[in-house]
Amino acid sequence: MKYLHEYRDSGLARSLLKALQKRDYGDRSLRLMEICGTHTVAMFRLGLRQLLPPSVQLISGPGCPVCVTAVDDVDRALWLAQQPGVIVTTFGDLMRVPGSCSSLAQEKSRGGAVRMVYASFDALQVARDNPHKEVVFLGIGFETTAPTVAAAMLQASREGIENFSVVSMHKLLPPAMKALLDGKGMDLHGFICPGHVSTVIGAAAYEEIVLQHAIPCVVTGFETLDLLQGLHLLVDQVLEGKARVINQYSRAVSWEGNPAAQKLLGRVFEPADAPWRGLGVIPGSGLKIRKEWQFLDAASRFAIPRMESREHEGCRCGEVLRGAMTPPQCGLFGKACNPETPVGPCMVSSEGTCGAYHQYHPED
Amino acid sequence: MSKSLETLNGIVQLDHGSGGRATQELVQKFFFQLLDNEYLLQRNDSALLPWAGGSMAMTTDSYVVDPIIFPGGDIGSLAVHGTVNDLAMQGARPLYLTAGFILEEGLSLEVLGHVVRSMAGAAREAQVMIVAGDTKVVPRGKADRLFINTAGVGVVPPGIQVGGQYARPGDSVLINGTIGDHGMAVLCKREGLAFDREILSDSAPLNDLVMRILDGCPRVRVLRDPTRGGVATALNEIARQSGVDIVVLEESLPIEADVAGACEVLGLDPLYVANEGKVLVFVPPEDEELVLNLMRNHPRARKGVKIGEVTQEGAGRVTLKTGIGGHRVIQMLHGEQLPRIC
Structure with a gap:
């Protein structure tokens, strides 16, 4: 663990920051979107927003998998948690996300069999340890986590573990980025592309977006110097009228991505239309389990009823996720909606935009 | 305050035990309101009671850590250290402890022996006696192997007045070493995570260190061990109790490289990770050097360092100044960062 300090050198960081502050932006106002929730949090933790010149605005995007999970999907997970003989396993972030009238954490407190796991393989272990129960893993996440879920499913199949299944709520980021650009009034000038997702899909995955929309994309890391260099590379392109994909995070991300992970993904899942909270159904933006693995698909193992889901009135998570408004502009922010009693998913997740604002800059 | 408890559907959730905001709400609504008395409402780590012309400190604590044996300690030594600390x-010299054991049917007697021997060793080192106890056994599944509840009493030497309510603008905030060690040691052990070196808990008795500090500088205003909820939560509590704002300098926070790395991997903030052998010391600025010297001459505080200061009277806001000159608010822990670390 020696690589952290080098990327946090505050002397170097201050000079990069100064250079950004001193640039001539003319009368331009640059709206740059960081897609990924980890970037949002990293920037808040640094206090970067208030140090940038007024001409450079950072807009938080839909890159927190918990936040974009549709209420419908949460309600389905809650239904599963209420079934006798079923253990629902999930990453911690999803525990507190409110569905229409409850959350997994509340179901757990009431005695529901909900277990938090750190990895899909932990869920598989729960299945091995409880052969007389049905163990369902809630597959949530982007291209980063989906291959690990695919790997767990293949392992379950190899071992003949019959009591394990997965709800695939996985989502793909490039289609969501395109949907954002196709939407009206977004007026974005550049993307800070996600670091972790790109380790799997590769920097090349953004070429199509650049070609179609002439918008600069910079794949960026998460440390202080990564973020500042990423911003420089974006600002340079915008001011010079260029648009291409640049890979700032080359120590982790290659142009082609991770072929082994991509192969796993393709073997188990196929792209499908998927509902995003706040963005609606985006074509080809989800991953459904392929037919040949249907026996591991919770959606076919359980007769999950149609949900009559409803989002909380007044919750503006949708607009926050599209970058159309900032959390403090929402009437519920910090009042009815706070980390103890979150109304919308963006307040729940540690990487949600509302959660980050509330945690680090509650009065901005 | 009551609103969020009601909206939690009238049941206890794990958040209520996190040491953060939900815990405070629960304690406020049930324990402070229903058990209301002047000593309980001091809201410090132990209550100061009038005694023989001076004062006596009394405290109680329960230990449910999982796993019960972890790198650098176990539930037995932790129970003694936590109570002594x-x-x-409160500036008290700890004298006598009690220990109540809740044992789950099926617990190995070898493990019990290990834990009790470890308690005995910890009590010897801290120079306290465990003078009374209680044993209960519950059926399998009704407890998790072994829980310990303790109580402790000590006397406060005359002339000492420390407490979370005494921080004043200008005070320097010091700490006796690296943060986050205990929480990460327990978490890495429980989750089977291995890093370059094993992370050891910092669990240790602090009474000797505190005595040296108070002997050398009786003007110390606040002493607080940042256990559950970590340094962030402890500073928030003090800021509120004293009605002051505190600024912490990110670059001055001592964090072991392995702990920082493990926190990175798990997405945790070391500021919220528990410590069991650390003390935050608030001193008037003119005493900063003196106290730092006292600390660095003690084996439990070789890496003693200043991490921030009290800036002004205020609403109890704690802010962190980042390496690039930005700032962010440090709130109390909400939600549960790590389950059962003490």
């Missing part, structure tokens, strides 16, 4: 944070 709660007393020391």
